[in-house]
Amino acid sequence: VSPGSFSYLDNAATTPLHPEALAAMLPFLGDRFGNPSGVHAMARDARTALEEARDIVAACLGARPGEVVFTGGGTEADNLAITGVHARHGGSVMCVATEHHAVLHTCATLDGRVMPVRADGIVDLDALAAALDETATVVSVMLANNEVGTIQPLADVAEVVRRAAPNAVLHTDAVQAFPWLDVAQLAAPAHLVAVSAHKFGGPKGVGALVVREGVDVAPVIHGGGQERDRRSGTHNLAGIAGMAAAMQVTVARRDATVARVGALRDRLADGLMAAVPGTRETGDRNAKVAGNCHVRFEGVESEALLILLDEAGVCASAGSACTSGAIEPSHVLTAMGIDGADALTSVRLSLGPTTTDDDVDLALKVVPEAVARLRESD
Numbered sequence: 001v002s003p004g005s006f007s008y009l010d011n012a013a014t015t016p017l018h019p020e021a022l023a024a025m026l027p028f029l030g031d032r033f034g035n036p037s038g039v040h041a042m043a044r045d046a047r048t049a050l051e052e053a054r055d056i057v058a059a060c061l062g063a064r065p066g067e068v069v070f071t072g073g074g075t076e077a078d079n080l081a082i083t084g085v086h087a088r089h090g091g092s093v094m095c096v097a098t099e100h101h102a103v104l105h106t107c108a109t110l111d112g113r114v115m116p117v118r119a120d121g122i123v124d125l126d127a128l129a130a131a132l133d134e135t136a137t138v139v140s141v142m143l144a145n146n147e148v149g150t151i152q153p154l155a156d157v158a159e160v161v162r163r164a165a166p167n168a169v170l171h172t173d174a175v176q177a178f179p180w181l182d183v184a185q186l187a188a189p190a191h192l193v194a195v196s197a198h199k200f201g202g203p204k205g206v207g208a209l210v211v212r213e214g215v216d217v218a219p220v221i222h223g224g225g226q227e228r229d230r231r232s233g234t235h236n237l238a239g240i241a242g243m244a245a246a247m248q249v250t251v252a253r254r255d256a257t258v259a260r261v262g263a264l265r266d267r268l269a270d271g272l273m274a275a276v277p278g279t280r281e282t283g284d285r286n287a288k289v290a291g292n293c294h295v296r297f298e299g300v301e302s303e304a305l306l307i308l309l310d311e312a313g314v315c316a317s318a319g320s321a322c323t324s325g326a327i328e329p330s331h332v333l334t335a336m337g338i339d340g341a342d343a344l345t346s347v348r349l350s351l352g353p354t355t356t357d358d359d360v361d362l363a364l365k366v367v368p369e370a371v372a373r374l375r376e377s378d
């Protein structure tokens with residue numbers, strides 16, 4: 001494949017590296033190769049770069065530098081948040097049915113409870129309040145969903161947790177939120193906040209967990225005691241520097257990106273509904289991130305549709321990247337009350353900062369043709 005010859009509409013799976021992120025990484029893949037844990041000049045240079053990156057990441061997340069723990073991505077950050085608090089305090093853990101598997105499966109290993117959502121994908125606050133008690137130690141509620149883009153009302157969630165489970169900490173998976181939302185502000189009520197660089201123009205395999213002062217997490221990865229003993233392992237300095245640069249770019253341009261890409265998303269979603277009979281949009285467009293277009297084409301199996309789209313140069317997804325390939329209804333759609341057959345007709349077209357008018361034009365040409373072809377062949 002050559003870039004530019006296709007329409008990449010899978011930004012919720014991963015995003016292209018920002019040029020600024022690549023430029024920030026290169027020195028640490030070259031001459032500045034020191035290990036920040038050492039004492040000599042090369043090590044001190046690396047330590048300085050690490051702490052500069054930490055300052056940037058902290059500022060972009062509304063945290064203090066000492067509250068930032070660098071991890072090997074979003075999955076690890078979610079694991080550290082939930083397992084780390086549970087290992088220290090025991091008790092019961094709870095998450096929402098539409099969480100990413102990084103949270104759902106971690107909760108499952110701790111016999112956690114799973115809270116229902118309403119038909120629009122928003123967590124049922126009454127059910128949450130009723131289920132919580134003083135035994136709860138971790139409650140995990142994502143800020144934005146990876147499949148349908150639903151934004152959770154985190155301030156309301158935090159209020160319920162404070163009242164009903166005073167001993168619990170609130171963890172939020174902000175992995176999909178960061179490209180679109182002011183995480184520093186919206187995640188302020190959470191004690192723990194997970195992000196992943198590759199969702200906002202940074203490199204893969206690096207992320208961060210904000211652990212607010214006073215919150216105690218046991219390490220999940222044991223070793224040399226890096227990250228104030230919260231996450232051992234030699235720092236991925238190139239990755240961390242790339243993440244910090246990508247964060248700066250994302251935050252600086254976020255308002256403009258949301259306005260521009262939100263308009264593209266609206267044109268795409270409205271265009272598909274106008275051009276393809278029997279198209280339904282999933283979730284409430286007013287309560288989802290600007291890059292998410294999630295639609296269901298009645299009677300059209302999404303796996304077959306994705307193959308035709310791929311052949312015609314449109315990269316899309318049938319659900320979260322981690323589950324595409326598995327022909328099972330998405331747990332997110334099932335939790336929203338969408339039945340299995342309907343859920344299997346769903347396609348996620350996720351836009352990003354590099355999405356252009358041409359990308360949307362190609363999708364608006366290709367998708368209706370592909371749906372029509374599949375319906376004819378039935």
Ligand SMILES: Cc1ncc(COP(=O)(O)O)c(C=O)c1O
Pocket residue numbers: 012013072073074075076078100102142144145146173175176196197205206207320321322
């Ligand atoms: C909401 C959410 N949480 C966690 C993750 C995992 O992040 P990573 O790919 O960095 O492990 C993803 C990635 O798909 C995600 O969308």
